[in-house]
Amino acid sequence: MADEADGTMRVGVVGDDASDAAAALTAAGAQPVVDDPATVLDAAPDAVVAVGEAGLLALVRRRPSVPVLPVDGGAGVRSVPAGRLDAAAGRLVDGDWTTERHPLLSVDADAGGGSLALYDAMAVTSEPAHISEFTVTAGDERVARFRADGLVVATPAGTRGYARAAGAPVIPPSAGVLAIVPVAPFATTLDHWVVPESTVSVTVERDDASVDVLADDRSVGVATVDDPVTVDTDGTVECVRLQEGQSPFAGPGRELEKL
Template identity: 50%
Template sequence: MSQRVGVVGDEAFAAAVEGAGGDPVVGAASDLDGIEVAVADGEAAVVDLLRAAVDVPVLPVDAGSGVRSVPSSDLESALERVLEGAYRTERHPVVSAQRAFNGVRALFDVMLVAAEPARISEFSVRCGGESVARFRADGVVASTPAGSVGYNSAAGGPVVATGTDVVSVVPLAPFATDADQWVLPLEEVTLSVERDETPVELLADGRTERTVAAGEPVTLSTTDAFETVVVPESVRFF
């Protein structure tokens, strides 16, 4: 019996699954039952699978180097290896951001950002209960190793190696010419809005979750891990 492979995103990937000898199951991330591995078309599909709490290994396709995705042009050969069991997996920390609300989960990054264009606010970063920095900026982003090669890197933050339980924290468009960036232990980071002068939104993996008020700190913690497939066709992390 051929292995059932979930496909989220490009339905054309079903043909690649069949070509590799698998049985494609195409649908929304929350509707995939009885599958043994999932294929995610792009970063959005990876996030959908995370939020659906799919508990099988995920093969990311065209989803960036942070999750060592494979190019779509190499998908069929990558799937052949997967269905033969010739692959390894990597586990990426999943971040929970919470305070006086139900926690939101993120694989790549958590961000506090001014909701209105061309507006800034004041933010602070704490680690282990101690103040790290306070600054005026458009926002602040805390990125996991998987997310550190994306928006974080574009904003000037350091790339963090896979397997480390840290986050890269970077001010977004800071109102200063000498702003710093920090690599901090994930379990000990708190982000806060310090002034109630403009609405600030909490984003998880680029998706708006809620408004965060001044005096409502957002504490990060690790909830679980997200497992991805690594094959020779996977891109290098760096």
């Protein structure tokens, strides 16, 4: 929390390259707390700056209860490019910002407890060019049965990542939906789907190779035949929205033209 004696804003900083963010916050009049996510959150900051995608994901897995400002974390979370840190730090300290909430996914591959994901969950064959057969349901409705190398279930933030490369539309965070996209499907006419936030169940009907399950950047288990993998929406993370942040609708490395 802010220092009660002088009103200084306390801002946590996590990530492998946190020095520039800490310097920008100090110059803006904040008190940076630089450490690993658990230690930073224990210090009860007013907000946390997460540098890099790995730093952001490590922080999110701790379920922060304070706003998070992503830096170089991807357009899906409106992250601030490192080159705009000074201006962003000034706005953060001045209170010139809003927030938006991003849904989290709990990915359960073996009924042993879910692993959190901010961007996406994937089920994909462990060997290239080995097709498996999948059945996907959302809530109580069957979505499809198809043959493919795998599939990705993406949050709106994740639709700017691998899901987009596989053909998903870009979805804003307030939409309340998930995108489901086959990976290298056997049929070229196969649909992609947008479904309401709900429990998505993925069942491997048959496999030519083992099917790995991933939550964001981590392998979290193996999907076996007839044993469903469940993907549930499980809480949210609150991200800082600044004018220096990247729009989810801008192309990679580009900004939207101002009207």
